[in-house]
Amino acid sequence: DAMVIQNPRYQVTQFGKPVTLSCSQTLNHNVMYWYQQKSSQAPKLLFHYYDKDFNNEADTPDNFQSRRPNTSFCFLDIRSPGLGDAAMYLCATSSVKSSYNEQFFGPGTRLTVL
């Protein structure tokens, strides 16, 4: 089945220790998104790729970076995680062939910062 896969599902890191979260998709969608979601809150868009075109939200901290080496994969790098970065990180995709911007989400990676 076509899907969005996130690895790992749970990630524990230490304060200040870089961490990379990964997302892959078999939907062949050209748009990929990274969201941060804290407990009982709405998902907050960090950035998205339209093909290789990177779009950063204005309030996304510099601590967060992203790479998209090809259509299928996208990575979220947190260079120096702080306690406030503990959250669920959601990857999503959408297709420009769809008129309606329906997004398909992965199961998320729960990040814990010790």
Added chain:
Amino acid sequence: SQQGEEDPQALSIQEGENATMNCSYKTSINNLQWYRQNSGRGLVHLILIRSNEREKHSGRLRVTLDTSKKSSSLLITASRAADTASYFCATDSSGSARQLTFGSGTQLTVLP
């Protein structure tokens, strides 16, 4: 920035009852979507309503849209314990930017 506000923030009902969640937004939209999120999981797309539509049905789901009031409602009929989840509205007003702005969510608990 968060565009949508949802109410109630939390809703607890008995199995078999109907659940209604409301969403308000601030700017003009292309479409409005509803997503469901089970605890600790990703979001799942439920239903989409375009800005020129007023009502849409999908199984036990009914969505209404009032663009003059910038509001939408999601009705789940004959609720089941498995409907327990958080429900988010999301507005698409981006055109080519292809971004969604999510509401604050309603936590629905359906008691068996």
